[in-house]
Amino acid sequence: MFPPRYAAFERLVTQARPTAGLGRLCFGLISVAFVYILLVQGVFALAQAVMTADGYLAFVAAIERGETAFGTLAILILMGGMAAGVLVAVELVHKRSFFGLFGPLGPMLEQFRCVTRAIAGLMALFVVVTLLIDRQGVVAGMPLGTWLMFLPLTLLGLLIQVAAEELVFRGYFQSQLAARFQSPLVWLVVPSAIFALLHYHPEALGGNAWLAVGWAFAFGLAAADLTARTGTLGPALAMHLVNNFVALGLLSIQGELSGLSLWHLPYGPGDEVALRAQMPSEFLIILIYWLSARLALRV
Incomplete structure (x- = not known):
């Protein structure tokens, strides 16, 4: 049996026990990784088959950099391949x-x-304070008009991306481990650690790469705890989105x-000093997410 605070987690774990x-x-x-890689490679192969050589090179460059609206959207949507991998794993491997x-x-x-209602207002306030x-x-x-035009696609792309990640790490990985091990x-910890290590990008973040890993680990723990307390992916999805x-x-x-953003901060991933200065507030935001979600749900 799980601790009382995680009793609702049985909703997800029961079907994983067999x-x-x-x-x-x-x-x-x-299987998840294989299907994801296969689908991504399939998209690139199809693009290469139907595009001119110059068009294909531009397509690849846009996705590699993600600095345009198309490139950012493409990256987010391609992440949905992980959800397809989970579908294969749970239906064929785990039945x-x-x-x-x-x-x-x-x-x-x-x-x-x-949870969306509880934390969206807080984050709007955070953005306003940052701008001031x-x-x-x-x-x-x-431009505002362009941003509003892209907004439905932005939300769709983000929903695909966060749903895919939550399905892999909280819906699937966490529940399958919980079916095997009683200890929280x-x-x-294990799914959150793997989730965090996948955020290790020293080529982009330089000396801050491990700080980003630490942030992702804290975020993963908060999402995992909320999933176990509520027995659904709803709170983790809301927080992530x-x-x-x-x-x-x-x-x-x-x-x-950065291609879908209304505003840009005055630094990029290579500015180690600015990013390091930002990290304490980023960890504080995770704590605010977690506490706000628990207060809203009373869990």
């Missing part, structure tokens, strides 16, 4: 329902709505994945 072996889980995770990874639909949607404090440094990104130290909308759609750093 196929809780570690060997099967490892094979499932390999469990893909949609069951979200938890009961009604509670999931209600928790998603509740650093109004000389913040520069315009997309295992099924909270609001966070990424602010970071990619409202107020992004310059450079990679």
Whole structure:
């Protein structure tokens, strides 16, 4: 039995118990990665087949840099390939329902709505304060009219990306580990650590690469805890979506994945000093997310 605070997690774990072996889980995770890579490579192969040589090179460059609206959207949508990988893993390897990874639909949607409402206002206030404090440094990104035109696609792309990541790490990986191990130290920490290590990009972040890993680990722990407390992906999805909308759609750093943002901060990923100075507030934001979600849901 799980601790009382995680009793609702049985909603996700019960269906994972019949196929809780570690060997099967490892094979499932390999399947997720294989399907994702296969789909991404398939998209590039198709693009190469239908585009001119120059058009294909421009297509690849846009996705590699993610500095344009098209490039950023393409990156977000391609992340959806991970969800397809999870579908293959759970249906074929574990013989469990893909949609069951979200938890009961009604509670999931209600928790998603509740947490979104709780933290969206706080993040709007954060953006306003940032703009007021650093109004000389913040520069315009997309023109407002263009940004509004792209807004539905931005939200769709972000929803695809965050849903894919939450399905892999919280819906699938965490619940399968919990079916095998009783200790929360295992099924909270291990998926969060893997999630964090995938954010290690020293070529872009330089000396701050491990700080970014630490941030991602804290974020993963918060999302994992909320998933276990509520028994659905709703709160983690809401937290992830609001966070990424602010970071990619409202107020992004310059450079990679900045193509959909309304404003840009006056530095890019290579500015180690500015990024390091920003990190304490980023960790504080995770704590605010987590506490706000728990207060809103009373969990």
